[in-house]
Amino acid sequence: MTLGTPSVMPQQVAKVGDLLRSGTPRFSFEMFPPRSEKDEGILWRTLRNLEQLGPDFVSVTYGQGGKTRDKTIETTDRIISDTTLLTMAHLTAVGHTVAELRNLIGHFANVGVRSILALRGDPPGDPRGEWVKHPGGIEYARELVELIKESGDFSVGVAAFPEGHPRDVDWETGVRHFVDKCRAGADFAITQIFFAVEDYLRLRDAVAAAGCDVPIVPGIMPITNIKQIERFAVLTGMAFPEDLAERLRAVEDDRDAIRDIGVETATVMGDRLLAEGAPGLHFTTLNHSRSTRRVWRNLRG
Secondary structure, eight states: OOOOOOOOOOTTSOOHHHHHTSSSOEEEEEEOOOSSHHHHHHHHHHHHHHHTTOOSEEEEOOOGGGTTHHHHHHHHHHHHHHSSOOEEEEEEOTTOOHHHHHHHHHHHHHHTOOEEEEEOOOOSSOTTSOOOOOTTSOSSHHHHHHHHHHHSSOEEEEEEOTTOOTTSSSHHHHHHHHHHHHHTTOOEEEEEEOSOHHHHHHHHHHHHHTTOOOOEEEEEOOOOOHHHHHHHHHHHOOOOOHHHHHHHHTTTTOHHHHHHHHHHHHHHHHHHHHHTTOSEEEEEOTTOOHHHHHHHHHHHO
């Protein structure tokens, strides 16, 4: 799949890193590429509903192991052409040569993307399995940051892990790796979802103490399904608070009650994070907006 080479990007398109440094809390939403015609309809209904809220930007994930590459590109392109939404692209290094990555970066430039979230990515199949570098690819996320920065006038974001990355030997090592990504050119970060605000504050303060001042946006996902969040916790190593789990299990046969608890939890977290100076909130929607819109309304008064 040939995607073309970079062109001059429109100057009127905002950069996510600049928005996050404005002093105004920014709200954004994350989508994933649809897997079927039915999913396509759900995604676009959600996008139209969210568009009415006037979010600061949306993003499109790249999929485990880069397996949704073509659909990610197609979805990103269509959001840019068919909506008013500022769109950030995700890009992962796993499974790609440097030449392929340059081609993808060039395509995003051509369609007007000025912000990219640079991720090393999980191995295909088992996210906790051994990470193997492509023979013609790169090893670390900081190398992808450098590649994007040298390829055009992009704002580049990276992932942050408030509870530590499962592949790091300890939490302090994760902080060092994060700072390395920022020194490579990243100008903002978005965290993996978490439930303890203290973990976010600890990471933010440790990064600042290391002399790194990039905005770190908390990632939040209103819970709508117990099994789904438990599975996510297993895959990522995220802590799922037992008191919250007990509340959810007590109403596991009542979907509305589960959503109510999810909205309440996300609202309380979001309110405190903003009060503590977080530059915004990035909502994982799983392509459904009902709960996310309720949290948005709660936080926006």
